[in-house]
Amino acid sequence: MRELIMLYAFLILALTMTGIFLGLESRWLLTFASLGLIFGFLSPVIAARRLYYLSAAAPHSTLFSVALSIMVTGASWSSNYYLIAVIVSVLLMLGVSYMVRSGLDPDVATSAFVAGTTSSSVLILYYVSVNYRMTYSVNALILGDPLLISYNELAILFLTLIMTAALVTTTFRENVCAGVDMDLLKLSGVKLTLYDLMPYFLLGFASVVLLRLVGYVMSHVMILLPSLISMNLSRRACFTLAHSVGLSTLSALSGLILSTYLNISPSGSVGLFLTLIYLATFIMRRYGLE
Numbered sequence: 001m002r003e004l005i006m007l008y009a010f011l012i013l014a015l016t017m018t019g020i021f022l023g024l025e026s027r028w029l030l031t032f033a034s035l036g037l038i039f040g041f042l043s044p045v046i047a048a049r050r051l052y053y054l055s056a057a058a059p060h061s062t063l064f065s066v067a068l069s070i071m072v073t074g075a076s077w078s079s080n081y082y083l084i085a086v087i088v089s090v091l092l093m094l095g096v097s098y099m100v101r102s103g104l105d106p107d108v109a110t111s112a113f114v115a116g117t118t119s120s121s122v123l124i125l126y127y128v129s130v131n132y133r134m135t136y137s138v139n140a141l142i143l144g145d146p147l148l149i150s151y152n153e154l155a156i157l158f159l160t161l162i163m164t165a166a167l168v169t170t171t172f173r174e175n176v177c178a179g180v181d182m183d184l185l186k187l188s189g190v191k192l193t194l195y196d197l198m199p200y201f202l203l204g205f206a207s208v209v210l211l212r213l214v215g216y217v218m219s220h221v222m223i224l225l226p227s228l229i230s231m232n233l234s235r236r237a238c239f240t241l242a243h244s245v246g247l248s249t250l251s252a253l254s255g256l257i258l259s260t261y262l263n264i265s266p267s268g269s270v271g272l273f274l275t276l277i278y279l280a281t282f283i284m285r286r287y288g289l290e
Contacts, residue, residue: 001238008246015253028256031149032266034157035213036252038206039222040245041168045199047227048176048237053110054096055203059219062207064117065089067124082156085208092117093204094197101196146213146266153212160209164202168241171198176237218267222248225274232281247277 012033019029046055062085069084092113099109149157174195207219214222230243255270262269 001242004239004242004246008242008250012246012249012253015250015257019253019257022257022260024256024260027149027151027154028147028260029253031146031154031157031213032252032256032270033249034154034161035146035210035222035270036249037245038157038161038164038210039252040226040248041164041241042202042206043223043225043227043248044230044237044241044244045168045172045175046203046223047231048172049178049199051199051203052224053106054093054200055223056220057096057110057114058093058203058207058223059211060114060117060121061089061092061204062211062219064121064124065092065204065208066211067121067128070128071124082208086205089208090201090204093200097196097200145215149213156209157213160206164206167198167202171195172237172241175199214267218271221271222267222274225271225278229274229278229281232278232285248274251277 016029016033020026046052065085065088068088069082072084096109096113099112100106171194175198178195203223211219226244226248227240229247230240233243234240251273252270254273255268256266258264258273259266259269
């Protein structure tokens with residue numbers, strides 16, 4: 001395990017130094033490294049709790065929350081933007097959690113959730129684009145624009161990374177056990193309420209912070225793929241987490257370097273790297289080459 005972590009740390013450092021040598025801004029490198037780490041920590045928890053359906057629907061909640069916060073604050077990316085958007089997004093996620101825990105089929109709950117938030121997002125974004133002079137294009141919410149991140153937003157990104165890493169590392173074992181056999185965990189006396197709420201909270205919180213950087217289109221892709229890749233490489237929980245964090249960060253930095261010199265979408269480049277790595281690991285596992 002230690003050797004694996006050291007290997008990923010060395011590769012990440014090598015890519016970072018390559019980016020510096022090629023003249024990339026340190027702000028960009030820090031942004032993409034943080035993005036990779038956040039997605040790398042978040043993805044295995046989503047996989048462990050089998051929340052694939054919710055992570056795929058999360059961008060709908062996030063887009064609605066951001067659109068509503070823009071309308072309420074009267075301008076994009078104001079000082080109150082993150083607070084309002086995070087509160088709305090987390091409440092929506094917890095609402096879906098409540099519906100599922102109440103016995104509603106996850107597919108039905110997700111369908112209702114997506115229908116409501118998508119329709120509302122379109123209405124609010126149209127209203128905002130017509131009635132507000134915005135300081136940032138709505139297109140950035142769809143496609144992402146991480147290269148224009150400010151230092152204030154970078155600080156928020158660092159805080160999100162610290163919180164995500166802390167919550168995941170301290171609760172990962174319990175969440176994995178809950179995903180395998182929740183009844184056994186209940187019988188052992190573990191209080192599952194906080195462990196149940198944590199993935200929903202993180203998904204709602206991180207999605208808001210990352211939406212402008214990654215974009216609506218790529219959000220769920222970058223949440224899902226790191227865990228799918230790591231499960232192709234290992235079935236042990238700790239190794240799965242290490243692979244997810246390492247490969248997600250390497251893909252983020254590689255995508256940044258590729259997008260800068262080919263003048264293509266940064267988030268699309270990261271998604272492409274993750275997709276290629278997934279296909280490679282799938283083939284390796286399918287033919288017993290790992």
